[in-house]
Amino acid sequence: MFQFNPSEIKPVLEKELGYSDIEAERFLRHFPELNDELLPALHQWLEDRSVTKNDFYGISIGEIMQIQNENFLLALQEINTILDPTITPDRRGLLIKSLRTPPIYR
Numbered sequence: 001m002f003q004f005n006p007s008e009i010k011p012v013l014e015k016e017l018g019y020s021d022i023e024a025e026r027f028l029r030h031f032p033e034l035n036d037e038l039l040p041a042l043h044q045w046l047e048d049r050s051v052t053k054n055d056f057y058g059i060s061i062g063e064i065m066q067i068q069n070e071n072f073l074l075a076l077q078e079i080n081t082i083l084d085p086t087i088t089p090d091r092r093g094l095l096i097k098s099l100r101t102p103p104i105y106r
Contacts, residue, residue: 008046009073017071031073035083038076045072057082057096064099 006028013024034042041052041061051062051072056079064075078099082092 012046013073017073027073031077032080034076034080037083038080042076045076057092059096059099067100067102069103 009028010024013019013027014021019027037056041054044050044052049072051060051065053060053062059079059082061072061075061079064070064078065072068075068078070078078095081087082095087095
């Protein structure tokens with residue numbers, strides 16, 4: 001598992017995503033360790049804000065961002081949950097189905 005450096009992320013949360021100082025600190029405090037498979041996507045995004053097109057169990061970070069209207073870091077957190085080896089295949093399937101459904105229809 002990979003844990004990113006909060007000092008790299010906090011300015012992005014505040015300056016680019018509009019989080020207040022308190023919101024950014026809370027977000028980072030509760031952000032989970034990331035699955036190693038997500039490390040390249042995070043590094044790419046930190047470098048140039050581009051979003052990888054890789055699918056994880058048939059859904060991509062970009063799809064989640066678009067369908068759920070989430071920022072990259074929130075979508076990355078969703079993919080991280082999908083990749084969690086402790087969740088059952090049924091639970092993973094339900095999560096993916098939920099992420100493919102716009103929030104207004106849930």
